[in-house]
Amino acid sequence: MTETNESLWRAPFAAEPLDATVTIPGSKSLSNRYLVLAAMGTKPVTLIGLLRSRDTELMMGALEALGVSCVADADDETTVVVTPPENGVFRGDSSVFCGLAGTVMRFVPALALYADGPVHFDGDKQAYQRPMGPLLEGLRQLGARIDFEGEPGHLPFTLIPPEQAVGGSVSIDSSGSSQFISGLLLGAPKLRGGLRLTHTGEHLPSLPHIRMTMADLGAAGADVRMDGRTWTVAHGDVQLPQQVVVEPDLSNAAPFLGAALIAGGTVRVPNWPEHTTQPGGLLPEYLEHMGATITIEEMPNGARTLGVTSNGVIHGLGDFDLSAAGEIAPSLAALLVFADAPTSLTGIGHLRGHETNRLEALVTEIRRVGGDADELADGIAIRPVASELLHGAVMETYADHRMATFAAMLGLRIRDIDVVNVETTRKTIPDFVGLWSSMLG
Structure with missing residues (x-):
């Protein structure tokens, strides 16, 4: 070489x-899902075997911008303790940089529903080409306001959360990416009325990734169900176990x-x-x-x-x-x-x-x-x-x-x-x- x-x-x-x-x-898909779910809980979670790569660094940086603590073990950087904000409210008037990470740009905006102020999202210039519209439309249906700073449906944008995230029924076309569904599901348990999410398109890509999201939510105690092309998530606390081992x-x-x-x-x-x-x-x-x-x-x-x-x-x-x-x-x-x-x-x-x-x-x-x-x-x-x-x-x-x-x-x-x-x-x-x-x- x-x-x-x-x-x-x-x-x-x-x-x-x-x-x-x-x-x-460790798995990037699991690492970033576990990071989000740990941030959604009320107690610290130790993630063992966490992937340390650009995408996971971007996810930890995004969560830290929202007031979450992510601290790596001094002797093993793949062991990370994630501590959610004390009051369960994410920090607003903040900026999240997504890089080119699809899991960051499509999972973190749902957390901004529970922020105490606007959250700005940006990323690499190449990320401006990646579609975000269906996810953001779903968040808009849940009461968020989205102010685009470039092409509508794409980065960069600012999300202004509703006064209260009450939940309800949402319909989107997730044909472009399963991450639109996963992003909404991950943020759903904190909605006061839960979520009923329906996919309206003819094609749904990568159903296994959605099933992964559902399994991870279930491991955190969430009640999530799928019936055809509709998912329901009940309101309730989510809390991963004290320790979680990440698969390769x-x-x-x-x-x-x-x-x-x-x-x-x-x-x-x-x-x-x-x-x-x-x-x-x-x-x-x-x-x-x-x-x-x-x-x-x-x-x-x-x-x-x-x-x-x-x-x-x-x-x-x-x-x-x-x-x-x-x-x-x-x-x-x-x-x-x-x-x-x-x-x-x-x-x-x-x-x-x-x-x-x-x-x-x-x-x-x-x-x-x-x-x-x-x-x-x-x-x-x-x-x-x-x-x-x-x-x-x-x-x-x-x-x-x-x-x-x-x-x-x-x-x-x-x-x-x-x-x-x-x-x-x-x-x-x-x-x-x-x-x-x-x-x-």
Whole structure:
């Protein structure tokens, strides 16, 4: 591995099969949900194994702006004590910086309903392109006033909370992101009349993430139910247990486990949960369909280590509905560039509204290295090409961490892949380059 200049990183080429164990940091999705729920409670909560990345730092910074205390253990920064405001009222006349973190810009505004003054929200310039309208419309229906400072339905804006957050019925179209639903659900228990939330659109992306939100609310004592496309949350206290352990981020395991298929050999990930609400929990099943051998080793401490072994032959998936785990689409796309048959990944049209338009970005970068891909109305089609047609290139990442890991995966089998701004991986993996290099020995 060499850096060609300050902005490019040469992705390592795998000269031999892998034999590696990679410890994956905590789940971003769970970390930021637990941080919000801890802030909603009345007693301090200790989060163990919390992901420390840009997105979680932004979430802690947002909560601290609202008067929440987030203090890391002096000896282990992944152990963080979260203490909510003494009176349960969040600090108004404050400013929240969201960066490019979807969970921050879409989860924290609901907390501002309970602030004692206006709360200003801003973020990275690229975040101005990410849709916020349905969430903000839901908050408006709950009595908030939203003053936009740029394009309506987008950052930046100021939320002026109602005199009293009374709750009631809300209807929004959450077709663009499940985070609109999750954001409203997370803030709902403090509404005096609870919440009845209805999704009006035809398509609902990433239902597993909504189920994750519901499970986390339930763990905090909330009464939340789903009936078709309607959710009800009863008014009541929420309080996470005194200590909560964060699972490893299973979607962030995808590039590493997928590397075993591209390079051949075996990659193991410790602490794989037996049961999980993370969409990444579906990854072993998908990799098995693609030709990998999956093993589970029970460790003496009760933990489980997942192993993925491959001879380097990757099978295509045909017409494959990925709606249950769209966030791992870039990792699967990298594998499918080297597959033995075409694949159409569908059910992931909402990826156009992530950190970048991921479908367009994936097609562009696959073609950049000589591959064959097209956008579909609701996904992406990838067709195999002869290996000699694939070639090195400077690959863009679009400030999107999953596009950076996608490029690194391609570099395992395509020489001379240079990656622009690999540091964008710090969004969810603090030391991706170090972990990736260690995996290759």
